[in-house]
Every structure is written in C-alpha cells, then in structure tokens.
Amino acid sequence: MGRYVLRRFGLAAITLVLLSMIVFLISSVLPGSVGRAILGPFADPQSVALVNEQLGLGGPLWERYFDWVGGAITLDFGDSYQYRGAPVTDFLWDALWRSAKLALLTLLLVVPLAVAGGAMAALRQGRTTDRVISLAGLTLAVTPEFVTGVVLIAVFAVGLGWFPASVPATFSSPFDELRAMVLPAVSLVAVLFGYIARMARAGTLEALAADYTRTATLKGLAWGSVLRRHVLRNALLPTIAVVATQAGYLLGGLLVTETLFNYPGIGRLVYTAAKGRDIPMMMGGVITVGAVFMLLTLLADVLSAWLNPRIRLGTARD
Amino acid sequence: MSATDHALELDDLRLAYRVRGVDREVLRGVSLRVAPGEAYGLVGESGCGKSTAAYAIMRYLPGNGRITGGHVRIAGRDVTTLSGEELRALRARTVSMVYQDPGQALNPTIRVGPQVAEAFTVLGASRSEANDRALQMLRKVQIADPARVLHRYPHQLSGGMQQRVVIAMALASDPTLLILDEPTTGLDATVEAEVLDLVRTLRSEYGTTVLFISHNLGVIRKMCDRVGVLYAGKLVEEGPAERVFHDPRHPYTVGLLRCIPRRGAKKTARLDTIRGFLPLLGADLPTCVFVDRCGLADERCRTVEPPMIDLGDHATRCHHHERAQELPREEAAATPPAAATGDQPVLRLRNVSKTFRLAGHDVHALVDVSLDLRPGETVGLVGESGSGKTTLARAILGIHAPDDGGGIELDGAPIGATFAERSRAQVSAIQIVFQNPDSALNRRHAVRRIIGRALKKLAGLDGAEAERRILALTEAVRLTPRHLDMRPSQLSGGLKQRVAIARAFAGDPRVVVCDEPTSALDVSVQAAILNLLADLQRDRGVSYVFISHDLGVVRYLSDRIAVLYLGRLMEVGDAESVFSGPHHPYTEALLSAVPSIDGELTTRIRLEGEIPSATDPPAGCVFHTRCPRRLASGICETAEPPLVEVAPGRQMRCHIPLEELRALQGEG
Numbered sequence: 001m002g003r004y005v006l007r008r009f010g011l012a013a014i015t016l017v018l019l020s021m022i023v024f025l026i027s028s029v030l031p032g033s034v035g036r037a038i039l040g041p042f043a044d045p046q047s048v049a050l051v052n053e054q055l056g057l058g059g060p061l062w063e064r065y066f067d068w069v070g071g072a073i074t075l076d077f078g079d080s081y082q083y084r085g086a087p088v089t090d091f092l093w094d095a096l097w098r099s100a101k102l103a104l105l106t107l108l109l110v111v112p113l114a115v116a117g118g119a120m121a122a123l124r125q126g127r128t129t130d131r132v133i134s135l136a137g138l139t140l141a142v143t144p145e146f147v148t149g150v151v152l153i154a155v156f157a158v159g160l161g162w163f164p165a166s167v168p169a170t171f172s173s174p175f176d177e178l179r180a181m182v183l184p185a186v187s188l189v190a191v192l193f194g195y196i197a198r199m200a201r202a203g204t205l206e207a208l209a210a211d212y213t214r215t216a217t218l219k220g221l222a223w224g225s226v227l228r229r230h231v232l233r234n235a236l237l238p239t240i241a242v243v244a245t246q247a248g249y250l251l252g253g254l255l256v257t258e259t260l261f262n263y264p265g266i267g268r269l270v271y272t273a274a275k276g277r278d279i280p281m282m283m284g285g286v287i288t289v290g291a292v293f294m295l296l297t298l299l300a301d302v303l304s305a306w307l308n309p310r311i312r313l314g315t316a317r318d
Numbered sequence: 319m320s321a322t323d324h325a326l327e328l329d330d331l332r333l334a335y336r337v338r339g340v341d342r343e344v345l346r347g348v349s350l351r352v353a354p355g356e357a358y359g360l361v362g363e364s365g366c367g368k369s370t371a372a373y374a375i376m377r378y379l380p381g382n383g384r385i386t387g388g389h390v391r392i393a394g395r396d397v398t399t400l401s402g403e404e405l406r407a408l409r410a411r412t413v414s415m416v417y418q419d420p421g422q423a424l425n426p427t428i429r430v431g432p433q434v435a436e437a438f439t440v441l442g443a444s445r446s447e448a449n450d451r452a453l454q455m456l457r458k459v460q461i462a463d464p465a466r467v468l469h470r471y472p473h474q475l476s477g478g479m480q481q482r483v484v485i486a487m488a489l490a491s492d493p494t495l496l497i498l499d500e501p502t503t504g505l506d507a508t509v510e511a512e513v514l515d516l517v518r519t520l521r522s523e524y525g526t527t528v529l530f531i532s533h534n535l536g537v538i539r540k541m542c543d544r545v546g547v548l549y550a551g552k553l554v555e556e557g558p559a560e561r562v563f564h565d566p567r568h569p570y571t572v573g574l575l576r577c578i579p580r581r582g583a584k585k586t587a588r589l590d591t592i593r594g595f596l597p598l599l600g601a602d603l604p605t606c607v608f609v610d611r612c613g614l615a616d617e618r619c620r621t622v623e624p625p626m627i628d629l630g631d632h633a634t635r636c637h638h639h640e641r642a643q644e645l646p647r648e649e650a651a652a653t654p655p656a657a658a659t660g661d662q663p664v665l666r667l668r669n670v671s672k673t674f675r676l677a678g679h680d681v682h683a684l685v686d687v688s689l690d691l692r693p694g695e696t697v698g699l700v701g702e703s704g705s706g707k708t709t710l711a712r713a714i715l716g717i718h719a720p721d722d723g724g725g726i727e728l729d730g731a732p733i734g735a736t737f738a739e740r741s742r743a744q745v746s747a748i749q750i751v752f753q754n755p756d757s758a759l760n761r762r763h764a765v766r767r768i769i770g771r772a773l774k775k776l777a778g779l780d781g782a783e784a785e786r787r788i789l790a791l792t793e794a795v796r797l798t799p800r801h802l803d804m805r806p807s808q809l810s811g812g813l814k815q816r817v818a819i820a821r822a823f824a825g826d827p828r829v830v831v832c833d834e835p836t837s838a839l840d841v842s843v844q845a846a847i848l849n850l851l852a853d854l855q856r857d858r859g860v861s862y863v864f865i866s867h868d869l870g871v872v873r874y875l876s877d878r879i880a881v882l883y884l885g886r887l888m889e890v891g892d893a894e895s896v897f898s899g900p901h902h903p904y905t906e907a908l909l910s911a912v913p914s915i916d917g918e919l920t921t922r923i924r925l926e927g928e929i930p931s932a933t934d935p936p937a938g939c940v941f942h943t944r945c946p947r948r949l950a951s952g953i954c955e956t957a958e959p960p961l962v963e964v965a966p967g968r969q970m971r972c973h974i975p976l977e978e979l980r981a982l983q984g985e986g
Contacts, residue, residue, distance in 0.1 A: 211422035216436075220410020221406075221436065221440055222406065233428070309471040
C-alpha cells in the first residue's frame with residue numbers, strides 16, 4: 001500500500017510538470033500583450049514595451065519557464081500583474097479556502113441526498129419512484145451549471161429574494177456567508193446528484209442480488225437489518241469511490257459557478273486572471289487546482305481501498 | 319405416523335416463473351416427505367428444478383417466481399401461508415441453508431465473528447452472548463484456532479473454511495431442517511470429504527433432518543438415506559439410496575448412472591449417454607416428462623401419464639419400470655482398436671521448474687518436473703488446487719516460460735519457452751481445451767468464424783479449403799452444419815465445448831491439454847464429451863494432458879497418471895497401477911476422499927489441514943505435514959525423498975518402500 005501511494009505521488013508530480021508546461025505555452029501564445037492589458041488601450045506603445053520588459057517578458061520562453069519553476073517549487077508563484085507587487089500566493093490561499101468551503105457545502109448536501117435517492121430507487125426498481133429519481137438525476141446531470149444557476153438566480157434571488165444573486169465581497173456574519181453560498185452550492189448539487197445517485201442505485205442493486213444478501217435474509221434477519229448491515233454497506237463502497245472521483249468534476253463546476261455567482265473562489269480567480277493576462281496568477285491557480293485534483297483522486301483511491309478489506313488486507317490466506 | 323410428524327413435506331408443489339408475461343412451470347407437482355432425522359437427497363441435472371425446490375421450501379423466490387399450487391410443510395406448518403414475520407421467524411429458528419460457493423455467500427465486508435454472531439442475535443441473544451456462542455459454534459465445525467478466525471474476513475479463509483463458517487451459521491439455531499444446496503461443488507475432493515464428514519458428524523450430534531441437493535450421485539450416495547430423482551420439475555423415482563442406485567427403476571436414473579465412468583471403466587469402452595436435451599423451461603409435457611429422451615418409450619408413454627408406482631419402499635414414475643434397466647444403449651459400447659502408438663515421446667518435459675515472484679517472495683509453482691507423453695497417450699494430472707496442475711499445463715502451452723535449466727521438447731526437438739518463440743507449426747501442435755467454453759469462445763462470432771479463424775491462425779488455411787476443413791471438423795466433433803451459423807450463446811454447454819474442441823483440433827495438434835473440460839457440464843453431456851475425446855484420440859493419434867478434479871473421469875480417459883503436490887511429481891505410473899495401488903500416501907488420500915456411487919468400503923485416509931504455501935514449502939518431504947503414513951524415524955521431516963522408479967514404468971517420491979506401502983494399505 002505504501003509503495004502504491006508513493007508511486008501515485010510520483011505520477012502526480014510528472015502530471016503537474018506536464019500541466020505547467022502546457023499552460024505556460026498556451027499563455028505565451030495568447031494574442032495581445034501583457035503590458036497593454038495592464039496599462040489599458042490608451043497607453044502609448046513605449047510604456048507598454050517598458051512594462052513588458054520590466055515583467056521579464058523579453059527573454060526566451062524556456063528561460064522564463066525555468067524561472068517560474070524555480071519559484072513554484074518553493075510555493076512562490078511570483079507577483080501578480082494585475083495587482084502590482086502583491087504575491088500571487090496571497091490571493092491563492094484565500095480563494096482556495098473559499099472554494100473549499102463551497103465544495104464542502106456542496107458535498108454535504110449532495111452525498112446524503114444522492115445516496116439516499118439512489119438506494120431508494122434501487123429498492124423500488126422499475127416503479128414510479130425509481131423512474132422519477134433516475135430521470136430527474138439524468139436531466140439535472142446533463143444540464144450545465146450556468147443554466148441551472150441562471151434559473152436558480154431568476155427564481156430564488158430575483159423572484160423570491162431569499163438568497164443574494166451575487167456574492168458580496170464581505171459578509172456581515174457567518175450566516176450571511178452561508179446564505180450567499182446556498183445558490184452556488186445548489187447549482188453544483190444539481191449537476192452531481194445524477195451521477196452519484198446512479199452509482200448508489202447500481203451498487204444497491206448489485207448488493208441486493210448478491211448471495212450474501214440471500215444468506216442474511218435466510219438467516220431470518222429483519223429486512224431492515226439486512227438492508228443496513230449487508231446491502232447498504234456493500235453498496236456504498238463503489239459509491240464512495242465515485243463521489244471522490246467526482247471531486248475533479250466539482251472543481252470544473254466551481255469555475256463556472258463561481259464566475260456566474262461572482263463567488264471569490266479559485267475558479268473565478270483563474271478566470272479573471274486569464275482574462276486580464278495575469279500569467280503568474282493564472283499559472284499559480286491552474287497548478288493549485290491540478291494539485292488539489294490529483295490529491296483528491298489519490299485520497300479517493302486510498303479511501304475506497306481502505307474500505308474494502310479484500311484490497312486492504314490482500315488475498316493472502318492463513 | 320401422522321402427516322404432521324414429517325420434518326418436511328412437499329405436497330404436489332407447483333411453481334412457475336413468469337417470463338415475458340407467460341407463466342413457465344418449473345416444478346410440476348413435486349410430492350415428497352422427509353422423516354425427522356432423515357437425510358434425503360435430491361438429484362438431477364441442472365435445470366431440473368432442484369435448487370428451485372430448495373428455495374421454494376424457504377419461500378425465497380425471485381420476483382417473477384410464484385408457487386402456483388400445493389403446499390410445503392415444515393414440522394407440520396404450511397410455509398406457503400405464513401405471514402412475513404412468521405416466515406422470518408421460521409428462517410431464523412426452524413430451517414437453515416448451506417449454499418454452493420461459500421465465498422459468495424458470506425458478506426465480504428464483515429468479519430467472520432459478527433456474521434456468525436448475527437445468527438444468534440436474531441434468536442434474541444445479547445451481543446456478548448452471541449459472540450461467545452459464535453466462538454463455540456466455530457469450534458463445533460472443527461475450525462482450527464477459532465478465536466483468530468472470528469477476526470478474519472471471509473476472503474482470508476480457504477473455500478473449505480468458508481463453508482465451515484456457513485455451516486456454523488446454519489446450525490446456530492439448531493434447526494429442524496437443514497438444506498444443503500450443492501455444498502461441496504467447486505471444492506477439492508479432499509476438502510469435500512472433510513466437509514461431508516463434518517456434516518455427518520454434526521447430523522448425528524444434532525439429529526437434524528437434512529435435505530441434500532447435489533448433481534453428484536456419489537456424494538448423495540454417501541450422505542443420504544433416501545434419494546429422489548428430479549427431472550423436468552417432477553420426481554421420477556424415489557427410494558432408499560442404495561436401492562435407487564443399485565436397482566434403478568426409471569430410465570432417466572438408469573441413463574444417469576450409465577453416463578458416469580464407474581468401477582474402473584476405460585476409454586476403450588464408450589460411455590452411454592442420454593439422447594436429446596432437457597425440455598425447455600415451462601415446456602408442455604402432458605404425459606411422461608422423460609418420453610422424448612427415453613429409449614423405452616412407446617405409444618402408452620405418449621398418451622397416458624405414468625403415476626408414481628409403488629414398489630414397496632421404492633417408487634417410480636414409469637410404465638415400464640420392470641424393464642427400465644434394459645434401456646437400449648444410445649452409444650455402441652465397443653470401439654474399434656486404437657491406432658498404433660509409437661514409443662518415441664511426442665512431448666518431453668525436462669526438469670521443468672517455474673518460480674513466480676510475488677510480493678518479494680519466491681513461489682515455487684513447479685519444481686523439477688520431468689515427464690514424457692507418448693503419441694496417442696493420455697496422461698492425467700491429479701492433485702488438489704494449488705498443486706501446480708494448471709501451471710504445468712501453461713508451461714506446456716508456452717503461456718509461462720519455465721525457469722532456466724529446464725525445457726520442453728516436441729518430437730525430440732527443443733521448442734521455445736513461450737508461444738511467441740514457437741513456430742506456427744509448434745503452436746498448432748500443442749493446443750488447449752478450457753474448462754469454461756463460455757469465456758473461451760468469442761461470443762460475438764458465429765461458430766463458423768470461430769473455427770475458421772483457428773484454421774487460418776493454426777493451419778494457415780483460407781477460402782474453399784478452409785470451408786472444407788470447417789465442415790470436416792464440425793462432423794468430427796458431432797456438430798451439424800446448422801450449428802455453424804449460430805453464436806455460442808445459442809448453444810448449450812456441451813455444444814459449446816464441442817466448438818472449443820473443434821477449435822483446438824483445427825491445426826491437427828499432436829498434444830491437446832484438456833483443463834477440466836467437463837467440470838462445468840452435466841454428467842450426460844460429460845459422457846458425450848469424454849466419448850468424443852476418446853474417439854478423436856483413436857482416430858488421430860493425438861495425445862492428451864488431461865486435468866480434472868474428478869478422479870473417475872481421469873481414470874476413464876488416462877493411460878498414465880501423474881500426481882502433483884506443491885509443484886512436485888509425487889507419483890507417476892500407468893493408470894491401473896496408480897489407482898489399484900500400492901499408492902503414494904498422497905494418492906491414497908486423494909483416492910479415499912472420493913465418494914463412490916457403488917458405496918465400496920474404503921477406509922478414509924484423512925488429510926489434515928490444507929495444502930501448505932508454495933512460498934514456504936515444508937522441509938524434508940513436502941507432504942510430511944499432512945501425511946498419514948509419516949515414518950517415526952523422522953526422516954520425512956528432514957530429507958526430501960527423490961522421485962525413483964519403484965517398478966517398471968512407475969515412479970514414486972516416498973521414503974517408504976513400495977512393498978511396505980502395499981502391506982500398510984492392504985490392511986486398510
């Protein structure tokens with residue numbers, strides 16, 4: 001197990017290096033100049049050239065890349081172009097923390113809901129409950145966040161006025177902050193619900209049909225105990241693995257949702273940085289998102305291996 | 319005795335599965351009674367309704383299954399009318415079940431202890447009390463070190479141990495009725511013998527009534543007082559086990575018994591088979607259910623349904639019961655003489671060893687195996703799982719390269735260690751037939767394409783010539799040209815295995831490795847496949863390396879036997895002398911584990927414990943840890959005996975001289 005985790009870390013590191021190269025390359029071939037983006041459309045060309053030079057954009061690509069890598073390995077992603085002088089990391093950790101809060105709220109909402117929904121659908125297989133849950137899940141899963149988000153804003157923010165349509169920069173209380181997070185979280189829940197519920201449903205169906213469920217039933221256990229101890233326990237194994245791998249999808253969803261709701265998370269940070277040619281900020285953001293993504297996937301695999309005694313303890317007999 | 323005194327009574331039980339809106343009858347009025355303390359065996363081939371009957375007794379049916387008539391009474395209570403709660407209580411206290419495939423029957427995510435304890439908490443025991451009783455129960459089923467096993471997960475136990483755990487759970491409530499559904503199918507013969515012994519011991523201790531379901535007539539003969547033969551959802555014959563097996567009065571029973579190679583039958587005498595196929599689920603069978611497959615059927619059989627005819631203690635559902643044993647043979651017994659075989663070995667294994675590296679440890683799967691295979695000869699490979707049979711087969715096929723220092727020769731010339739290093743002719747010369755034709759055949763391809771592809775790959779044939787050979791092969795394996803356009807899913811297990819055999823024979827092989835080729839098949843189908851293999855060998859002079867856990871089958875087809883244990887050859891010799899003895903102590907133990915239909919008195923040699931790990935084989939003779947004949951001098955523990963020629967053509971790896979073994983085994 002230890003060896004496996006180590007190997008996965010190695011692979012993750014290689015992936016991050018490749019990711020940084022690709023993003024660096026793309027950012028350097030983007031049209032328009034950084035100096036122009038910073039100084040605005042009315043600045044004179046000499047000033048633009050001067051800014052570009054000051055930012056060290058004159059040297060060859062590979063030189064700039066190694067320069068960046070040198071900083072990145074000490075977690076120094078350089079200074080932001082947009083907010084002159086301020087180190088990227090100052091923004092990064094703040095945004096990451098905000099996104100984590102949003103992601104956590106989303107998972108807290110979606111996991112119990114989807115697991116319960118999926119298990120319920122499996123127990124009522126082929127009946128109306130099953131059809132409604134499966135169809136609703138599928139419909140929501142294929143509807144992009146910006147559509148559900150807009151509908152949510154129209155109904156609950158603009159129409160009913162229960163939640164703010166856009167997240168303010170500061171909050172008067174933690175309750176206010178939570179209230180502001182509800183709509184972005186719900187739009188993410190809508191996307192993830194279908195996948196997780198589907199997996200929970202499939203897992204439950206498999207466990208219901210398994211021989212050990214038959215054994216438990218014929219042992220004379222009450223149906224409730226059969227479900228709790230034997231069916232759900234086994235059904236949740238694959239589901240947890242899926243939830244964890246969906247964490248990557250969640251990150252992608254964050255980008256859209258955060259932009260839509262103006263939520264100051266890592267997604268919006270990367271988006272605005274890309275728009276403003278703030279290359280250090282964008283690089284820092286993308287690499288952070290990539291690292292978090294890989295860490296989550298690895299955690300997911302370790303978790304589902306740990307939950308499965310067949311993997312955790314190996315098949316060695318004694 | 320009043321009707322309520324039966325431990326189990328099925329009264330005209332009818333059951334149907336609803337498939338695409340139509341009720342298909344699976345049990346067509348089964349009536350039987352099992353007295354308290356009796357062991358009743360239910361036999362029949364797959365699809366006859368055995369397991370359905372078992373689950374109907376527990377009233378555990380799939381969503382589309384329904385009891386359409388009749389009653390099931392357990393200790394006088396009608397199961398068919400119980401409420402949900404009453405049914406649950408009945409399952410908890412009165413009836414228990416032991417299943418085929420214990421590995422699947424146990425929950426993989428719960429430790430053994432809590433799983434067994436559950437059977438007690440359901441009876442109202444407190445948690446700590448349940449844990450104590452679970453420990454006692456594991457002791458009862460003779461699990462070594464039960465306190466440790468409690469904390470294991472099911473997958474950490476061997477199949478035999480898993481089945482003991484299931485038996486422990488089943489006996490927790492001291493049930494009135496214990497149903498065993500193929501409890502030893504898939505287990506090694508030695509493990510099977512131990513599990514069956516355990517069931518017998520516990521039965522005499524608890525006085526439990528047993529319903530034993532198995533396709534294995536030998537197991538039923540060993541375990542049961544009375545036996546019922548089920549065919550197409552109807553009981554066709556019933557009586558004391560010995561009477562039914564020695565004086566069968568139904569043509570189906572007669573046919574089944576003839577399909578099994580018994581009493582040292584050899585491949586020179588063909589096995590009889592049963593014509594045709596089992597009727598489809600829910601087929602309309604207005605008269606005798608067996609009429610379409612019966613060689614004795616006449617007009618009366620087609621018009622009048624035979625009642626259960628009482629023959630004293632014994633009953634049968636056949637108009638012609640008095641001449642049932644005169645059932646004409648489906649297959650001629652006599653065979654033309656075999657093609658002359660040469661003396662030059664076609665295949666020669668020279669000091670073949672195979673070591674796998676697993677998690678930093680060396681696993682010695684094969685150790686210095688030298689074996690010759692002559693043209694037209696069958697060598698049977700025998701041993702428990704883990705003995706190296708499959709590894710040896712794979713080394714021959716070039717799937718595993720043997721370790722340096724050993725090699726394989728074909729017709730006197732060394733061949734590549736892996737099939738990638740072998741020429742097309744060499745690859746075609748050594749082919750395999752697998753146990754499970756389902757996974758061995760590409761289900762997307764029609765039979766014609768499967769055989770055609772093999773011809774192209776193995777014989778390099780194409781076009782019209784290939785088409786001619788496809789037809790010839792089809793005929794050789796007794797398929798008809800209409801089968802060529804079918805896909806494997808449209809064929810029965812036996813027909814699929816014929817396709818697999820045709821595939822293996824496409825390149826005119828010299829050697830065919832048969833890895834449990836009939837283990838997944840019913841006995842009547844098995845007989846036909848064994849006949850086919852024998853015919854092909856006689857006509858083509860091909861040699862077989864035959865692997866099977868069924869020693870009767872191995873004995874039938876093999877000229878010579880090689881006994882493997884922990885990757886080492888323990889004994890090699892011609893089939894007759896290996897089977898008739900004197901045997902190597904391991905062979906002796908294997909042979910005495912086999913339950914026989916003929917109920918011959920064999921003193922069982924018990925093998926203690928399980929096959930040791932090949933990672934860390936015992937010092938000295940690898941078999942000494944389990945050997946019942948271990949010498950007192952201690953030499954077995956310290957020195958590994960060499961494989962030496964003890965008689966002409968007979969090699970053995972044992973410190974005990976042959977004559978002494980003869981004396982020891984003669985006493986038993």
